Amino acid sequence: MMTVRCYLAPSSIEGLGVFAAEPVKKGDVVWRFDPLLDQMIPEEVLAAQPPHVREFLDRYGYPHHELPGILVLDADEGRFMNHADKPNLDFSTPDIGIATRDLAPGEEFTCNYADFTIGEVVHQPPRHRVHNGSAAARHPLVMQEPH
Secondary structure (H helix, E strand, C coil): CECCCEEEEECCCCCEEEEECCCECCCCEEEECCCCCCEEEEHHHHHCCCHHHHHHHHHHEEECCCCCCEEEECCCHHHHCEECCCCCEECCCCCEEEECCCECCCCECEECHHHCCCCCCCCCCCCCCCCCCCHHHHCCCCCCCCC
């Protein structure tokens, strides 16, 4: 669960990203696993879901670092955090994300997916499309092919 004010916006890294809405100091906890709101999903539940749900969970979930067979799904904007090889958040302790430097409002929060991914980090193709002003882009039920 994000512990600071933040917002989603288009990212120069990929799709949507999570951005600081207020200043963050080096050492501040920016994200913390919250068992009340963040979901822990057993793999057997995942296997029984329809394809579109499995695709969603595959993209936004990640393996629990201490409980094999459990997938974690962030309840809030945290699920949109993008990868960086030199991130501004440290998730070396996977249940908290700590700012590695001071961050100004408007800066995108980034993490290294290897900090909480078991095995190889696999980057998926973009899921979100940028609004291009067309009628189809404005209608949420009409999918467009990327340009």
